[in-house]
Amino acid sequence: MTDAALDEDRTASDFDDDFEPFDIEGAPELPAERYLDRELSWLAFNQRVLELAEDPRLPVLERANFLAIFASNLDEFFMVRVAGLKRRINTGLAVPTNVGRAPIDVLSDISRKAHELQERHAAAYQELVKPALAEAGIRIVTWAELGEREREHLHGYFSRQIFPVLMPLAVDPAHPFPYISGLSLNLSVRVRNSRSGRQEFARVKVPQMLPRFVQVDPDESIEDGRWIALEELIANHLEDLFPGMEIVEHHVFRVTRNEDVEIEEDETENLIKALEKELLRRRFGPPIRLEITDDMDEVTLGLLVRELDISDQEVYRLPAPLDLGGLFDLARIDRPDLHYPPRVPTTNALLQPTEPNLDADIFKAVSRRDVLLHHPYESFSTSVVAFLEQAAADPDVLAIKQTLYRTSGDSPIVEALIDAAESGKQVLALVEIKARFDEAANITWARKLEKAGVHVVYGLVGLKTHCKLALVIRQEKDGLRHYSHIGTGNYNPKTSRIYEDLGLLTADDQVGKDLTRLFNELSGYAIEKKFKRLLVAPLHLRKGLLKLIAGEMRNAEAGRPARIRIKVNSIVDEAIIDALYRASNAGVPVDIWVRGICSLRPGIPGLSENIRVRSILGRYLEHSRVFSFHNDGDPQVYIGSADMMHRNLDRRVEALVRLVDPDHLAEIESQFDQAMDERTSSWWLDSSGEWIRHSVDEAGHPLDDMQARLMQRTGQRTRTGKRR
Template sequence: MIKAMDESNELQDTVIGGDFDDDFEPAFERDDPALPDDRYLDREMSWLAFNQRVLELAEDPRLPVLERANFLAIFASNLDEFFMVRVAGLKRRILTGLAVPTNVGRAPAEVLSDISRRAHELQVRHAAVYQESVRPDLAAAGLTFVTWDSLDAETRARLRDYFSLQIFPVLMPLAVDPAHPFPYISGLSLNLSIRVRNPKTSKVEFARLKVPQMLPRFVAVDDGESSEQKRFITLEDLIANHLGDLFPGMEVLEHHVFRVTRNEDVEIEEDESENLIKALEKELLRRRFGPPIRLEITDDMDPLTLDLLVRELDVTDQEVYRLPAPLDLGGLFSLAKIDRPDLRYPKHVPTTALQLMPSEHNAEGDVFTSISRSDILLHHPYESFATSVQAFLEQAAADPHVLAIKQTLYRTSGDSPIVEALIDAAESGKQVLALVEIKARFDEQANITWARKLEKAGVHVVYGLVGLKTHCKLALVVRQEKGTLRHYSHIGTGNYNPKTSRIYEDLGLLTADDQVGKDLTRLFNELSGYAIEKKFKRLLVAPLHLRRGLVKRIETEARNAEAGLPSGIRIKLNSIVDEVIIDALYRASQAGVPIDIWVRGICGLKAGQPGLSENIRVRSILGRYLEHSRIFSFVNNGEPEVFIGSADMMHRNLDRRVEALVRLTAPEHLVEIASLFDRAMDERTSSWWLDPDGTWTRHSVDENGNSLDDMQDKLMQIISQRGRVGTRR
């Protein structure tokens, strides 16, 4: 899965895994006379290429049709967020005269023009996939999307009753005339533009009608139909065919659907003397009224109505997107409620990690007993979050020997058992520290709510360091055992969110290693107090040391290659745009280091270019799960160094966030990471390859037309089998 959503924002992480921070400033001077000036791929166009890969999944007829519809919704939701943050940020900087450096040396206006051109192409293609492929295939499976014109008289009568009872009472038509100014159009809402004529005066008036967002986007046409046969009509189509009820005595001349995307970026000027929560709440109110940056209209809209919208919304022709109905295919997320498992991926039930299963050494599945025996490397969602990380924190909350729990919270679910465990621990008298990142984009309000709930329960809640987001995923439990204190730690690549853990691929380390415990103790002291700690043993921590530590290791691989010693670099991440890291990788490639980059989203690095990056391979894997883990692996002359953690190679992660990578030391964990890379880079694995000219090519079938291996399916089989073997023991 690339991105999904339910009634809250918690399943919306991005892509695009939050790849949209307004991140325009390069971190370091990037001039290197030994490297060509045009050595970077454009960040924005690379992101659009990523969303094209999502669209290609929707186009794939080999995938179950409801999953293809879900990928259409993911594409739409991704693009909305891209406009709300990245495009909005570019436009704001142009309008305010701020410098907008780009990693390819182009003028900001040129970047916006290219974004508009490519986004137009992709949105037209997106609409065509729905109309020409997904919608017919849904109909063939018994799920039909109909229009009002295609319905018989009996069905129309039934829907009229539904409209009168369930829809009409909540509609609010707004006239536009000298006494009624043009109304505020909320971001991402569907709207009907309506022109009516007074038959007595022949005067033509304009009105706007918002399609209520709390009502079902797709209305079931028939009552009591089976789950195999369903018909739906869009809510806007149903409303549009009852406009006479809203404008009695008037003649409805035209009606069209439109949708506005607004700048929803949040900027907080942090002041140590100001309450951060109050400042953020004020800014969230302003977010609703950000300027429009995209206007989507149906392709049947007349010029008169379009001119009115363009003038009143103050958008340019470049920001107008004329598309076939229906607009906002993000509404296809609602199809998740349809009970048709035959039209979805086969259900997968995560297994419990082998070391955490009940055994003769651990009869009751005691997490602390398991961790004390050896480090445990978790791989979600193949291995259960509930029986590992969640169980770790719940047992810590209930264990009378546990004295303290410290944890970071970036995004979590609305009914989080993680938060409840922290509350239970505090109420039982334990020392509990929660570092809540209330600036997590689009989850700000939810995190403010949880922060206040935790404070009321007696949890010590802090918000990190001024000017930095705390993005690292850390939990530390201090337990008294036989008169001494022992540290139990978890360092992960993903959020402490039980819901997203079912669809996000992530890694996590559970360890009782005393050195890791001491590192986390020092880091938490720095985040909650005024300690300034510069030395960590098994961690690399941003913003002070992470980039420098990785560059040092990349340079070591280059020296080893030049000396004829074993060398190699393998990196898995969501995005890579940091010029310093990219340049270090280029120099390592020139020295002869074989480099594999496994990236989900944005890639500013050029691969396979003679004299620059001929030793670099870049692959991307998308599928039912969102690839979210970050791994950094170095051959190091036969003594491998492998790190996992929360950081992507972006300016914001390396300069404006607290990030942490932990080094894996268990030999079996190093073997497991190596096998993941071997499978991802294998030519028999379905993936996208970054070509030397900067285009992404999908490799999903072999020369005989047979489907290549789905890596996520293979891992499900392997890890599930491992779990079954563990159960038999």
């Protein structure tokens, strides 16, 4: 079937508002306890990250990096998810839960599991990673392990580099208990006045702008060096901060605060000003977690609990050091032998220059056929960035339209948009300033773009614009032509090196018209529902997927081949999950490839025995979203930005694009085949919600690393010049 025939065959009319994908009244009732709790499922994902840190087969600095990732992930989980649950409980708001239990019980389960994981995390550092680092020549030491010469050197370093920026804060009738900023590392200090004998309390904040680990002696080789934690160094110089006072006790603690942001968009006239005000309030969100070292005395703990208004359940007593996110610093040590082997992304075969020392003509390449990109195996810089930079410089390009959800601090994409505007092109940038934890950066980019003459808009009220879209309008001999990019990941050159994502570059006129309509809806007042190669949330995406699932059910019931394959970061949406359960009951094989949260229970007789769920974690963060339906031999395959979560389907603008090139369909099928293969290293979800790691075969030999295999295959494809 030709592309044109496909376009005529499948239009938005297939997903009209009156579409009912299932005869719910006639369908058998599904069991009440058919969902896994989303919060506990997220903690299970972070446990899988921790299992990578515990794996002795991985390079040790990569294991340290996974310990840091675990810590960073958990911080955000508390700041957003736990904070949101607590806020809704405390304010009496309804807390949606898909497991039918009281929210306070869910919060208790989260606390229990989080305590267990943090203790396991600390043990992994102390008992596994730290000794392995020492064996490799990277020794993390305490003050007590140092000799006099090393102490003298560090005393000089402390006096020159650390002491001047420290700010000890006393707590007494004239000095109230200080504000403790979220995620800051702090020393609680109890001192005794040698004259009066009175004990006082003080707090010393560990400066966040200084390296977390200090090299004991810079003259030591990088292959045999010693490092000491910054807070350990400060703790052993407290006499310099409190001269004449006796140091009675000192301990390390850390507070996590509610840092979620909520804005009533319908009630504000200026979204940026309202957001800036809310970001200021974020700094003073209520505490939701207190981490303390396990040697903290009860007097100090009592003071912190009372002043911070923290419950016993929110206290996490752990061995030092706290905040293992600081291991990100150590993980950057230049020891190639302790990292994954270096790899430079290759340029997609279709986008390679036709002659040496020349830049590729992206427009000419894309005009010949659609190009499916796979990052970071294929370079983001020589594809997406090159596409936008070429568009900015090309005098035949009349307009560029772009969505920006998250981007890097020195983004060449933003610079390309500025260059395009300054050269007189029409440039529209839809900047999502509500992207969590990137709000301030996105406000800065929005203002910079506006100053350069870019038309900057902020999307639709009440919705986040999460889709990853770029549209270039170019004047050619036979008229205007659309060049489009639809991706699964952000326009961020930095994260593109570690996030696995897919993207489609196409000159297909129908995709261009779809994007034109969608951009008009986002920047103006158009309400356009008809898209032919796109599925767009919040109006049609869930509905379209439900219809595709129902089509597989009908084929299976009629004895025709049927299969559903879905790859997402998270799957929580009850309507999608229930549809997959019913498809399983109809005999449809369903493969779910998920990185993070999965609320679906696979392998339950009479409910989901035809559903398999796999998870792959490794060097790269699996981030692409893919939806593949057999469709009786006429595959319907979509890629895009949407996870199967309520926020993506109901409160965000998302877009999936349908792939039509047979080579692209075969590529997606091949990736699913490998991900679901029993010979591929992965985690398998069982019906109880447990994730079981399958990394070795029965003989103890390592299973295939899918990411390593893809690196090898992509390199071979580029060297041979084979094009998809």
